[in-house]
Amino acid sequence: MKTCLIFFLYTTILQYYFHFSVSSLSTPLLLHLSHSLSTSKHSSSPLHLLKSSSSRSSARFRRHHHKQQQQQLSLPISSGSDYLISLSVGSSSSAVSLYLDTGSDLVWFPCRPFTCILCESKPLPPSPPSSLSSSATTVSCSSPSCSAAHSSLPSSDLCAISNCPLDFIETGDCNTSSYPCPPFYYAYGDGSLVAKLYSDSLSLPSVSVSNFTFGCAHTTLAEPIGVAGFGRGRLSLPAQLAVHSPHLGNSFSYCLVSHSFDSDRVRRPSPLILGRFVDKKEKRVGTTDDHDDGDDEKKKKNEFVFTEMLENPKHPYFYSVSLQGISIGKRNIPAPAMLRRIDKNGGGGVVVDSGTTFTMLPAKFYNSVVEEFDSRVGRVHERADRVEPSSGMSPCYYLNQTVKVPALVLHFAGNRSSVTLPRRNYFYEFMDGGDGKEEKRKIGCLMLMNGGDESELRGGTGAILGNYQQQGFEVVYDLLNRRVGFAKRKCASLWDSLK
Secondary structure, three states: OHHHHHHHHHHHHHHHHHHHHHHHHOOOEEEEEEEHHHHOOOOOOHHHHHHHHHHHHHHHHHHHHHOOOOOOOEOOOOOOOOEEEEEEEOOOOOOEEEEEEOOOOOEEEEEEEEEEEOOOOOOOOOOOOEOOOOOOEEOEOOOHHHHHHOOOOOHHHHHHHOOOOHHHHHHOOOOOOOOEOOOEEEEEOOEEEEEEEEEEEEEEOOEEEEEEEEEEEEEEEOOOOOEEEOOOOOOOHHHHHHHHOHHHHOEEEEEOOOOOOOOOHHHOOEEEEEOOOOOOOOOOOOOOOOOOOOOOHHHHHHOOEEEEEEOOOOOOOOOEEOEEEEEEOOEEEEOOHHHHOEOOOOOEOEEEOOOOOOEEEOHHHHHHHHHHHHHHHOOOOOEOOOHHHHHOOOOEEEOOOOOOOOOEEEEEOOOOOEEEOOHHHOEEEEEEOOOOOOOOEEEEEEOEEEOOOHHHHOOOOOEEEOHHHHOOEEEEEEOOOOEEEEEEOOHHHHHHHHO
16 A cells, blocks of 8 residues: 555656646747847947948958858858847856857857957957856867867868877777867858867756857957857757757747837847747738638738748858848839849858848849839938938938838748838938038938849858848747748837746
């Protein structure tokens, strides 16, 4: 009888523990993203912010193509219009702030002693360089992670560099801390670093991941702040989470609070969701019933618009999608072939990127969009030619009256996969002047950018969907089903409701 009672209690405890574990595994994680402008001193001038952000967007996009022969090249990151995530690595309780980057697949941060070359013009990082925790261990030269960090270089070569004896290499016995992964070089479009791979615990709210692999950089070029790579590679944060908790790593989304470079708005947190909060009332495009009459407009606004991810043989960590065209008002302007597909050399497609501010388009396509936009707005409002070089944006207009701006719709590949951008996502209005030399006037600018001629873009990314155009949408990266989704949201309210 006593044995039966003990067995019953043991079974009950197991059932409770199992139920608790399953319940916790089905719960997504909510983290907050802070805007880089909220952690640094910046000019209050809209022109200054526009110029710096547009210059960075253009430089990152162009340099990415100019250096495409480097296999490890990722979309670049620099401070000004990007988003930071805080992580705790190792036994230390201090957190490090890193850029969230969907355009790369490595998690790294500055380690003491730290030297950053050509960083005089860069803002100071929000957190000082970290010291490695006592629990950190080196990654073996024979580890798949080491091979990934070295652009898929064979482990035999890496172990030879680490001075592992030949007989150990032949028998696969180099998997010890005595033969660590050699230092590796990693390049972004406007900076680079040399780092070593380490493994330690990663702490997130309510979740701890053991054996998390990251790069520790003692020397960087123009990269004073670390990066949390959220791309599709083995070393990215979602990929490593998926090994331990598939529900967290197989899907993530963020909702960027609309800020328009307003100093108050950039201080509001933007939610980052690892895993998915699923509303029972929510119907997603691609999973809706074919017989849905579609009369509920409110429900339609909450639906996700999904488009399939394209596979890129040269840059497998990119979230590339197919853009079919852009509508300005009622006119649909077809996208060139290079934005619809990716060729065998990895050229083409549109990268959905959290680290580039403004959307970059090929010159001919961009000019067609601008021409149609200007034919509607320019016939009513005077062109602000003087402001365009100062802002880096074009076309800009003086707004002496209420301006009627045509709707702008992005048409992605797939049935019912069009995304209508809110006006503030593509037309920015601000006051300029009033310095005694010129009167203060209201100005509005189109927030898309010329990425260069198609001939210059061959072999590289065709276009980038920047984070400014993603504001006010929950953007979900469904890695399990290989698709990206967009749903219009009030991101500040979403943060409050989920929190």
